[in-house]
Amino acid sequence: MKSIPYYLQTALKNLWIEKWINLLTVLSISIGMLILCTFSVITLNLDSVLKQWSKGFGMVVYINEQASKEDEENLKALFMADKDFLEIKYISKEEALTGVRKALGDDAIIIDEIKENPLPSSFELKLQSKLLVPEYVKSKAAKMKQMAGVAEVQYGEQWLSSLNKISETMQKGAIVLGLAIFIAVTFITYSTIKIFFHRRKEEVETLKLLGATKMFIKFPYLLEGLFIGTLGGIISAATIYSAYSFVTLRIGEFLPSLNFSIAVLPVQAYIIIPFAGAFMSLIGSYIAIGRIKY
Amino acid sequence: MKSIPYYLQTALKNLWIEKWINLLTVLSISIGMLILCTFSVITLNLDSVLKQWSKGFGMVVYINEQASKEDEENLKALFMADKDFLEIKYISKEEALTGVRKALGDDAIIIDEIKENPLPSSFELKLQSKLLVPEYVKSKAAKMKQMAGVAEVQYGEQWLSSLNKISETMQKGAIVLGLAIFIAVTFITYSTIKIFFHRRKEEVETLKLLGATKMFIKFPYLLEGLFIGTLGGIISAATIYSAYSFVTLRIGEFLPSLNFSIAVLPVQAYIIIPFAGAFMSLIGSYIAIGRIKY
């Protein structure tokens, strides 16, 4: 306990004496963490892109030509009561025709040629995104087809299953890549610190000969590692914040039409990053010092 | 000249004596290069995705209702002679209707209701992708509208300009990110080597006192750096090759529908990577040794 001021002092002094090497180490670590964080942001965004996509997924329930206004009202009430659906939209025969007209663009002239509107009225239903599992949607559609007044239920079967595959692949890819990058970063940290401590071999040797305990020898180095890691974390957090602000600004400016929604890094992340840096290099330092043998 | 065997021997011996540290260095460098290469592959692929997109870009020339068969033949000949166009496709009135029917899907029932086909015949023209500049396309369209038999010329004006913006942003982003990563990697290499040479300070000091020339002192270190960098490059090239084979296989397996075309890394790349590694760490070593002052 008496030695804590000494540990702190030694750590700070060593940091200062080898300031350039330490700066290199700090920067290496922050670059490593930067890569890790950039990857996290990209993964977060991929997820939100996927969410956006699946928001667009809807089922269309076509109403029988023979169905009465009452049947339609009944169906609407049923759908409203069903918690699986996020949104329910009724599309009348006329609205359907307008939709087609819009979709055809210049070719819409052909609509002027028709005698009678052959399109049925319909409901567009949006499922909760967590329910977008091919099997579930299929059984739901089959059930709805049995309802009175329903002529047909449509949903993007093929699209749904490939969406599912994409999201699965992305998740798997993210885990594999994330793990790889994490290992790489920890490794860089470790190797930088290892090389760093290798230089202190003589010092450790002398301390051992003077009768210093393991704790006495290790503590200043651990403090040093802690400091370096924290600083590295702070630098990468700051860099990420600026880069993030810059990118958000730029995308808003260049591509307002895209309305790209970049997932916001939660404020906590900026606190977690330095702690993660500290943690990683504490572990790194600990391993790097290695076992002290008398 | 007499000293070359000595330089080689010294370099190899040093490599062996500090084999663990050297291994760490090699791995750090190869991780750095891996990041650089992964980035390059991603950029290459972004580019090919953009190319795919722009391949879909076409101009549509609608033919006047009053135009004769001869006018159409004339136009075709004119377009064929124009080197700006990659592809020329004639679409008759009937083909146009079939197209609309396909596009409408279930709503195609409305086509059964029309009396007469109101759609004009047209030419679909594909411009060379390098000519996809909004101004050029605009003036081209205006010129074509003057031609005999042409009713209207259409092209995705808005889409074209946002495609342009996307590609510009991507290029800028790629340059900025690429530069950042390149600096990061060079920096990691440099810092690893710097820390590495810092340990040899005493050795350099002694050599100086014994009257060794600068070249005599530097050469073994440069050789060492060269070897480490080359090895790092080889390792990353090998890793990239395996990762690449793996990913291509997986994507083909999971998402055959996407038919995602990953740009193939040219075979030369696998030769260039080790050379790049060698080059980078040679530069790194050179800077790391620094100026020798007597």
Added chain:
Amino acid sequence: MIRFSNVSKSYDKEPILKNLTMSVERGELAFITGPSGAGKSTLLKLIYCSERPDEGQITVADQVASKMKQRLIPRYRRQIGVVFQDFKLLNNKTVYDNIALALRIHQMNSKAIRSQVINVLKEVNMTHKAKEYPPCLSGGEQQRVVVARAMVTKPMILLADEPTGNLDPENEKSIMHLFRQINTMGTTVLIATHNESLYSGSGRRVLIIKDKYIDKEIMG
């Protein structure tokens, strides 16, 4: 205090000490001498557990040094002050901090450290260099710092390996005077040297290593 019985030590199968038996009594000041490479430093290393004997037993202050457990070594070493032949000063610490370090390892508080270090610096005549770093010191100055570091903890045993190799006759005398002083205060002192002038006329026991063991013992 220090007792070797039939101790053998070899490096890479090359025997250095063989069946060495000797003892230094509590409160004694004794010398070890012998030609270069005879094993004087090795003998001292065996005492402070930096090397282990291949055979035989070494007891130091009623502790069996030859079989000391890893975790007991730090405490054991804190009873022994060593003047290393190759100094082992930390180049990134000042003279003051190098000496203070030994006391910090003894968990002494900063105030006490200060006065002790100042005292010992005066004794070895190095007060004026307290703030210098070892690479800026002359050979003899470095050696005096090492002597100061070994003495400052008031150890039970003081081992000095060629403590005056870099010193002029005057400084040599004053260091020897210090050793005698610390000895009269109760510390057992063992000095390895080939400098005859250190022990001749001292009236102390001189152990001579020859042919890998203590061949004979003379009175200096």
Added chain:
Amino acid sequence: MIRFSNVSKSYDKEPILKNLTMSVERGELAFITGPSGAGKSTLLKLIYCSERPDEGQITVADQVASKMKQRLIPRYRRQIGVVFQDFKLLNNKTVYDNIALALRIHQMNSKAIRSQVINVLKEVNMTHKAKEYPPCLSGGEQQRVVVARAMVTKPMILLADEPTGNLDPENEKSIMHLFRQINTMGTTVLIATHNESLYSGSGRRVLIIKDKYIDKEIMG
């Protein structure tokens, strides 16, 4: 051969040498002595251009050492063999390679190197340790390797800084014998030491540094 005229040198404004004038003639073997910290090592460092004087001129073998250009220093140093007080051996090279290194720097070919190194190892009595690394050597053994490295290149000038501080009387005598031998073959030898037994009775000039300059000169 070596000529100092009014040379002054200070470290951080602390004067070490002041207005020092002295000379050592071609083919001479001379001693420098003085108490610890007097500036003996500094004087030798000025000769081999490891330090520059603040004032005054130093000429060595008709070259102005005090104003030597950076790019000429390597060649200049190759004319001088130095026995460093702190050895400066490379720990990651064997004894053989440490000595061979000096010859490699002289661009000698491997065959010639081999015979030269073997010869000099015999002279300092270290043949049996040729394949050891310096940390595995005793203090005196390391010192003999340094002497060997300084001599092996047959330099025009040999500077020895406390070359026998770790040596027993027997080895001391044999090293001094070597110095005399190399001196008779034409090398100018300058030895810094506080070991009176080295120079007393040698019949050579002994320069004594006191109060920052060569106070007097005696015959050893």
